[in-house]
Amino acid sequence: MKVFNHTSYSYLFFFLFTSLVFFTESCSKEPIREKKEDPDTTHNSITYTNGIFVVNEGNFNWGNATVSYIDQGTGKVEQDIFGKANQRALGDVAQSMRIFKQYGLVLLNNSNKVEVVNLKDFKSVKSISGFNSPRYLEVIDSTKAYVTNLQQDISVINLQTLTIEKTIKTPTWTEGMIRFDHFIFVTSVGEYYLSNAFRKAKIYIIDTDKDLIVDSIHTGKEPLGIAIDKKQKIWVMCTGGYDHFEAPSLMRIDPALHIVEKTYFFPSTGSVPSRLCMNQAGDILYYIRGGVYQMPVTSSELPSEPIINSEGRLFYGLSVDPKTGNLFVSDAIDYVQNGMVYQYNAQNGQQINSFTAGRIPGSFCFTSGSGKK
């Protein structure tokens, strides 16, 4: 078939193709890494002194944890302040953040690190490694802090040298911490890898002078939230178990006597309560149970109506701003896109503002103080 002279065509074709490929290939030498559509290059060289840090967990194993900063003065929000300041990722699953003097300490669960940054510019000062899935940090005094871990042990950090000085041995998942006198009350869920039927949920009481567990109090399953009120009573929120092992409960503990004074039971059906926190005055509790609920510490029963309705959103994180008393609530949406943060008036539940955050906004940290949780 003499339709075309394929010999010359084919050579030409081959030549063109091969040279095109080699040309494009040898040019593109930039490493292939995740990028952002229209990257915001605006890096406001502000100091982080008057605002709210939003800790965005990021997806497990994706290494896309970030910190967003909401400036209280301007009302503007800046995304991924760590990435911009340090030209690298923050790490894998940011659980929480605490402030100590001029430092911010961000706990990275799956990286097993605590990233210490200077609050002036959010530049990394040190990455402390050697944790076992760190959860929360509590400053004990100017020299030391405790870090709870999901897998085992409580890590004791030397705040002067920024190293792990020692560990308080425990095989269990420890979570929230509250200070009472020279003791730390730590919620302990039980062994992480066991189901709730085999876990023993309790509160460890640690003598901070000796770094020793001195006593424990039994609680409902999964005591994840802990707070202290103005009358020095400790409140513990138990989810009842991710697997709905038992009815969720809210417990009031007398920290001096090491006894549970009162237990409020939630209905065993319906939403599971989470994210217990206290206002600065120490007289009102807040938590998420679908919507956001408000409960005076003097109340004899659980509130029946939320102060903020979820309205089709899935509320994920909650905190009270210690300075203004405003509520900050997050919506992680589908966990695979940027989340939202809402600011509400704590008295009437009216929305004041809303902000875009990063992937899975889970917790907040306020420059004005650590809050009462």
Add this chain to the structure above:
Amino acid sequence: MNAVCQNIKDTLKLPEFEIKSNYIIDNHGFKRVDLDSITLVPHITADLSTLLSEYSTIFVKSYGNGTLATPSFRGTTSQHTQVQWNGINLNSPMLGQIDLSQVPVAQFEKIEILYGASGIALTSGAFGGVINLVTIPNWNNRINLMMAQTIASFDNYTSNANIAVGNGNIQSHTKINYSSGLNDFPYFNDYLGESVCQKNAKFKQYDITQEFYWKLKDKHLFSARVWYRYDDRNLPPTTDSDQDKIEKQKDKILRALLEYKYIERKYNLMIHTSMSDQYMKYTNQNQVAEHHVYSWINRVRFTYTGIRNLSIKPGLDFNHDWAVSDGYDGIKTRNTASFFGEIAYDFSKKIKSTLVFREEIIDGKFMPLISTVGIEYKPFNKINFSISSNLARNFRFPTLNELYWDPGGNPELKPELDYILEGGVNFNIKSKNRQFFLETTFSGYYSWIYDMIVWVPMEDNSSLWSPENVNEVMTRGIELGLNMQWKILGFDLGFKNNYTLNHSTYEKSGSINDQKVGKQLIYAPVNAFNSVVSLEKWNVFLRYNFIFVGKRYTSTDNLFYMPAYTLSNIILGKNINLRYICLTLQVEIKNLFDLDYQSIRNRPMPGVNYAFTMKISFGKGNR
């Protein structure tokens, strides 16, 4: 040319220069692409993920070198891609997907890629398509021995041995492969800010396959096949997670099947029974999880071609799955019975049609009737030009994990439903002297998936995730193929290209703040292209493979993405013939331009790497 060298697996008797069409139309109106043994031979020590990403438009989501790799077609998910080996579903009934890195190329002779609805003839749930791995006897073989050894970068080694013996009535085929490696390739870790070696990535795996075929009077065909796989591997950490984390996975998989075919002039009958036993053990620092799934698969197929222009193929399948898992509360089982029919009718020489329907009963419940109708039109007598189209409805039943995983599994899940419309054009031409062959194909598809299952945090308990029928996805796209073969000045030249454009978008919002509607599915590239140039003369062969993987979004709001990248791989080899013996020496260079890339976020991939293979084969056939 010595046939031993040309085709070590010796499954097809090839003329000196055989014209091979990539695109084979079997059921009229559907798209099917075959990768034959000639394509597979230089990749004998590779796994299926390498092959599919280099030669097809299937997107392989690779989590690293030699670790988890899952396939997806046409913007659907890996659960919508079924991989079958001689009629056995290789997809895990628990996860509903397959790890291609667990399937060595050495274990089969041919790959059939059935696109879209054409998979309904084999199974339900394959919205994207079916990858069918075929082993076939060669009745002309008398004895064929092959041994190969590969030494590759990062202390990776693979050994292969094949023994095929038999005569015109009985054939036995034994295939063994063993691989081990440290896989500790260097890469730049952005998080640590330095070049490091991949940690905790060593592996050890082997496969043993034994096949027997027995033919009696050209009417009865018996076959028995057993495939055992052992895989012990460490799972490397992602770049940003704790590098000292130790995770391991051990798999032991046994698949066995018996098949009988009775062939008459106007009808034939096939009876198939098989079992698979999949054991998986996952270990980390403080946790061990074991999963064990047994499947028993039975198929009966009858074909009747006694009426002119008509063929009727009724069939009956019965499968039983039985799973014991640390993730389940008790033993979980599933019974699937399906009735199936395929009717092909030729209206004329130019217009041919196929109708396939399948009704499945799963655990006593009738599933939606699924069916597809395809039509093919060849308007010209002397020109190989055809237009085809098909329309289908398909469903995917939830996996055992989606139903029963404790905690979170949702026994109330409905099956996912899919409606597909597809059309294509195929044109090929060969020169009279058979020195040149050209084929072009075009296909376009449009599909809508309803009730797509996604794991989402539970409304009443955001710390617990559960699968729900929440997503709706629209996929549409085009696929282009160009295949050319020449014989010029004693050179055998080949040039195969595939391009795909796909838009798969979320069509249903999950909540009021959800920004994903109209956005592309994550990790579904919009554009993908691959090309293979092959050149052969003086028993020297050269293959150059070029892959382009387009941008993949990493967030459902499409604000983050992994940039597009291109890869080049090259194979250069020489066959040395000595009467019945063929010695092959081959060098493969992967990632020729040493691109520093990640296909999946935070999963490092190696830079330029090499593999040297020495292969010796001895063959005597009856020609």
